[in-house]
Amino acid sequence: KLGCELNEFNLIKTTNVFNETSVKGVYAAGDITSPMQVIAAAVFQGSVAAGGLNHSLIMEDFV
Numbered sequence: 001k002l003g004c005e006l007n008e009f010n011l012i013k014t015t016n017v018f019n020e021t022s023v024k025g026v027y028a029a030g031d032i033t034s035p036m037q038v039i040a041a042a043v044f045q046g047s048v049a050a051g052g053l054n055h056s057l058i059m060e061d062f063v
């Protein structure tokens with residue numbers, strides 16, 4: 001519904017190190033992004049996405 005691009009595995013494609021999707025401001029993590037579907041990967045990706053989202057919000061407010 002948000003229009004996020006999918007990859008060759010039909011999972012949500014992420015475009016940078018912070019797990020942002022092809023839609024600016026939309027981040028994804030966990031099973032929906034990775035063929036490696038384990039809790040450890042989901043937790044790691046979630047923390048990275050949260051960091052990226054926080055960073056983008058701070059930049060929006062102060063730049």
Ligand SMILES: Cc1cc2nc3c(=O)[nH]c(=O)nc-3n(C[C@H](O)[C@H](O)[C@H](O)COP(=O)(O)OP(=O)(O)OC[C@H]3O[C@@H](n4cnc5c(N)ncnc54)[C@H](O)[C@@H]3O)c2cc1C
Nearest residue numbers: 029030031032033034036037038039040041042043045046
């Ligand atoms: C039977 C089974 C056994 C497993 N055993 C292990 C194991 O031993 N060790 C291990 O590391 N991993 C295991 N896994 C994998 C692990 O469960 C997943 O990798 C992990 O739960 C992924 O977390 P997630 O947050 O990405 O997705 P999920 O845990 O699937 O969370 C996604 C959430 O989003 C909700 N949701 C979906 N669509 C919407 C919507 N439109 N609106 C709002 N909410 C929505 C869902 O209801 C769900 O609660 C197992 C998986 C299964 C199925």
